[in-house]
Amino acid sequence: MISVQQVSKKVNGRSVLENLSFKLEPGRIHGIIGPNGVGKSTLLQLLSGVTKPSSGDVSLSGVNLSNFSRKALARRLAVLQQGGLPPAGFTVRQVVEMGRFPYQNWFGDEREDHSALIDYTLESMGLTPLSNRPLDQLSGGERQRVALAKVMVQEPEIILLDEPTTYLDIGYQVQLLDTVRKWQQERNLTVVAVLHDLNLASLYCDRILVLHKGGVAAMGAPAEVLSVELIREVYQTEATIVKHPLTGTPQILLQPKQQDAGRLIEMT
């Protein structure tokens, strides 16, 4: 499984992550949370192997990520990107088929026929009626589902999700994360998701990693990690934490500082 050891990363000479160490637990959903600009996406890129750390080591099953060939890595690890797919002229089915690229040889052939897998994935994502529509005729939510289907046919063991719910309304947010969790449980996958919404993170993640000032401020189950003190320290805001009446997971209620109007203006 992925382990991160004493990793630091500088972007344009500015130190973003400093001396980070943690391990992912196999078969779990991990959430990465933290304020804007703390380096959540940078960390996810390091985990994906596309960018290399300035110092330290990111390894998968004990092997440094840079020692994998790009295709070999893509067979084990898939990324659902922030912002989703661009409006291209390819049809839904063509885009989903592109997920098989890591398994193809130079001629674009695969040893086994994968059309059944593609059919199944399209069906399970509710994309079958759209399969011959070009991507540029789909809504943002539909394109995000296509992107997830492409990641699924890649058949990875690890999926990295970079703010998958941004630009989606709450209905699509829940639908997308439900799909990810169902798939994760069926295949016993390891998931890492950068999430903005602490409540979603608490609902869906087994473990939460809080990034603060370039380091890990806390890591553990949502109930252990999410506290009034932590939110005050990391986000500089007051919050009330309640238990979700159905799932029992912590949920965060925000509080406006009406009684202190001067401070509110100063903060905005």
Add this chain to the structure above:
Amino acid sequence: MLLLAVSIVLSLSIGSSMIPFADVWGILWHQLPWTDDAGTHWSTGEIAIVTQVRLSRVLLGVLVGACLGLAGAGFQGVLRNPLADPYTLGVSSGSSVGAAFLILFGYQAVLGEWTIPVVAFMTGTLTLLGVFFLARSRGVMQIETLILSGVIIQSFLGAFVSFMVSMSDEVINQILFWLMGSLAMKNWADVYIVLPCLVIGLPILIAYGQALNLFVLGERHAAHLGIRVERTKLIVLIGSTLLTAAAVSVSGVIGFVGLVVPHLIRLMVGPDYRLLIPLSAIGGGIFVLWSDTLARIALAPKEIPLGVVTALLGAPFFAYLLYRRKKGQEGY
């Protein structure tokens, strides 16, 4: 492919002396070593026109067109820029500077018959680097900025070529040749320069077809699916520049072929580069062949420079693409 074959034979028969379509087939057929010459009714003059004069020119037109069509598809794919083509990126002009310099000052044989294409390739590559340098701001290249840089460099280098030509003793026709392109006065030696470059370039680009498909989704997506992005870009750019240089070394600067052809093919078969690349080669061949035939016969016995014909067709097309992009309908 069939359309290409028919086009070749048709344009072989059209010219200042018309030769019937069927006779061209016959003459070509009887050039094959195992056919016997009994029962032929065409004159040796007609045979000479078809095989010596027209066939080399027609084949050269097809090859040059294939190179430019391929280069256009390659540039468009890797730069994810629907307006890119060897001409608008300035690569054609860059190659022509090197080639023109050698020819006009008599250095064309320093490295044997490959001197011109090699030098044209080097100056073309340098030009591409220059255009990228101009267009890059904070690590990203805007589509319009890139084309603007290409056009600036292209007009500068064009002026440079004109300057070199006027410094030399050559006639003014040479300027026209280098700036507007022409297939006049070409022979089999030129065919043998372009053909090997096409034989190298075509399979390279075809092999990267699926990679270019993934590029359409964005470089990050491509990287996450297991493509070595930087290496792919480098190889496709170099291959496309090589094809451009080969075409320019024998025919001067012929604009817009690499822009028009991949777009028309895209309209016909969709965005899949695995089809787009080979079909752009064939389509480019047909396009340049017909443009050149038009250049030969439209004002016969005078010839129009080939680049004039392709620009008259291509520039309005370019304007149309720009207009569509502005309206935000470019489903690229």
